[in-house]
Amino acid sequence: MDKIVIRGGQSLKGRLQISGAKNAALTLIPAALLTEEPLTLRNLPRLADVDTFGHLVNQLGTSTEIEGKRPEVFGRVMTLKAGRITSTTAPPDITRKMRASILVLGPLLGRMGEAKVPLPGGCEIGARPIDLHLKAMEALGAEIDVGQSFVTARTKNGLKGGRIDFPLVSVGATENALMAAVLAQGDSEIVNAAREPEIVDLANCLIGMGAKIEGAGTDTIHIKGVPTLHGDTYRVMSDRIEAGSYACAAAITGGDVELAGAAIEDFEAVVDKLRAAGVTLEPTEDGLRVTRDGPIEPVDITTAPYPDFPTDMQAQMMAMLTLARGSSVLTETIFENRYMHVGELERMGADIQVSGRTATVRGVSGLKGAAVMATDLRASMSLIIAGLAAEGTTEVLRVQHLDRGYERLEEKLSAVGADIQRASGD
Numbered sequence: 001m002d003k004i005v006i007r008g009g010q011s012l013k014g015r016l017q018i019s020g021a022k023n024a025a026l027t028l029i030p031a032a033l034l035t036e037e038p039l040t041l042r043n044l045p046r047l048a049d050v051d052t053f054g055h056l057v058n059q060l061g062t063s064t065e066i067e068g069k070r071p072e073v074f075g076r077v078m079t080l081k082a083g084r085i086t087s088t089t090a091p092p093d094i095t096r097k098m099r100a101s102i103l104v105l106g107p108l109l110g111r112m113g114e115a116k117v118p119l120p121g122g123c124e125i126g127a128r129p130i131d132l133h134l135k136a137m138e139a140l141g142a143e144i145d146v147g148q149s150f151v152t153a154r155t156k157n158g159l160k161g162g163r164i165d166f167p168l169v170s171v172g173a174t175e176n177a178l179m180a181a182v183l184a185q186g187d188s189e190i191v192n193a194a195r196e197p198e199i200v201d202l203a204n205c206l207i208g209m210g211a212k213i214e215g216a217g218t219d220t221i222h223i224k225g226v227p228t229l230h231g232d233t234y235r236v237m238s239d240r241i242e243a244g245s246y247a248c249a250a251a252i253t254g255g256d257v258e259l260a261g262a263a264i265e266d267f268e269a270v271v272d273k274l275r276a277a278g279v280t281l282e283p284t285e286d287g288l289r290v291t292r293d294g295p296i297e298p299v300d301i302t303t304a305p306y307p308d309f310p311t312d313m314q315a316q317m318m319a320m321l322t323l324a325r326g327s328s329v330l331t332e333t334i335f336e337n338r339y340m341h342v343g344e345l346e347r348m349g350a351d352i353q354v355s356g357r358t359a360t361v362r363g364v365s366g367l368k369g370a371a372v373m374a375t376d377l378r379a380s381m382s383l384i385i386a387g388l389a390a391e392g393t394t395e396v397l398r399v400q401h402l403d404r405g406y407e408r409l410e411e412k413l414s415a416v417g418a419d420i421q422r423a424s425g426d
């Protein structure tokens with residue numbers, strides 16, 4: 001299996017293109033199941049997860065055509081056409097690769113009135129149950145049967161509009177509820193909805209396909225069901241987590257990088273914490289310029305649903321704060337096991353103490369390269385960030401995690417001066 005090898009110490013300088021958002025792509029692809037007409041998605045990131053989701057919808061009868069295979073261009077255009085759904089059962093060999101595959105549940109139920117989806121199980125960062133997804137489908141009239149390995153959902157005569165009141169904020173359950181409700185008969189209301197920009201992106205795409213939705217981006221979403229949706233062309237939003245990750249990379253190396261295509265308004269909580277840490281971020285015509293001249297200042301961070309600080313940026317900020325001049329306290333409130341990077345950062349010389357949901361990061365004067373390995377996507381990125389600033393060589397093993405969520409990471413970082421390459425390894 002490949003690994004990433006970094007010789008640290010280079011200050012990053014130049015322009016780095018931000019790709020389309022993984023987490024938006026993973027809800028826009030299943031949205032194509034809602035219509036028999038083609039949905040064309042532009043600015044789709046080239047990622048393993050996007051390919052996996054493409055294969056999943058292929059198995060359900062959706063054709064996928066890709067334009068823009070030119071390797072020098074980031075992103076691509078994919079046209080998905082679910083002319084006829086040939087199966088309402090999602091195959092476990094594909095769904096087990098990706099938790100987001102639960103997002104076929106709402107569209108299949110909405111369009112076909114039935115769906116059989118494998119139970120996704122937990123993953124490295126937490127148990128991640130799907131009870132809220134199922135409750136949302138029940139609120140729209142579905143009958144749910146949870147078996148040993150599959151969830152079967154059925155309706156008598158299609159979904160009916162209803163009130164979905166979430167006891168806690170879930171991005172995925174909000175997306176499933178929204179995709180199910182757009183084709184339900186009558187009006188629906190989603191209360192305590194997630195407000196993430198990816199929810200707004202999904203709603204905008206669905207509206208372009210003829211859905212009637214109001215309030216996406218607030219905690220209450222109103223949907224008027226329509227009998228059918230039509231095709232459209234939609235541009236996937238820019239990846240706020242990728243942008244935040246590269247901002248941390250630029251900052252830890254004392255660099256000067258323009259993040260082209262970054263949408264500063266989508267990650268203000270991250271921008272605020274970076275500024276508090278002594279990083280300068282200035283909007284440019286085309287994105288955001290990130291520089292750091294002075295020391296990294298310690299900051300305290302608590303993760304929470306949008307618009308607060310995203311859990312998907314906790315590991316990368318922690319990596320940067322290992323070199324702060326003082327102690328930072330990080331509190332993870334979304335996932336119960338999201339400190340998998342701590343032990344690996346410590347191998348590189350970081351000083352971090354975890355107690356329950358809280359990690360205290362005492363800044364050190366330098367990091368040292370090491371062979372490290374992470375078991376999830378953002379943890380892996382935190383090791384890349386640490387490796388860029390470390391003295392000597394860092395090898396990040398298990399590169400498949402990075403390939404899930406960072407489009408051609410080593411190319412992007414080399415282009416701004418990092419000494420980084422992919423090599424074959426164990």
Ligand SMILES: CC(=O)N[C@H]1[C@@H](OP(=O)(O)OP(=O)(O)OC[C@H]2O[C@@H](n3ccc(=O)[nH]c3=O)[C@H](O)[C@@H]2O)O[C@H](CO)[C@@H](O)[C@@H]1O
Pocket residue numbers: 022023024026099100126127128129130131132133134168169170171172173310311312334335336
């Ligand atoms: C593909 C995608 O968009 N993934 C993102 C999405 O994941 P995902 O949609 O899985 O995350 P959720 O917002 O659903 O999870 C938030 C919390 O709710 C819990 N929960 C969730 C559903 C449920 O039915 N029951 C339940 O208890 C989860 O275990 C977690 O503790 O939002 C997370 C939180 O911002 C991000 O870290 C992920 O990158």
Ligand SMILES: C=C(OP(=O)(O)O)C(=O)O
Pocket residue numbers: 023099100125312377378405
């Ligand atoms: C946790 C993440 O993704 P997923 O929900 O796809 O596992 C992530 O993007 O950091």
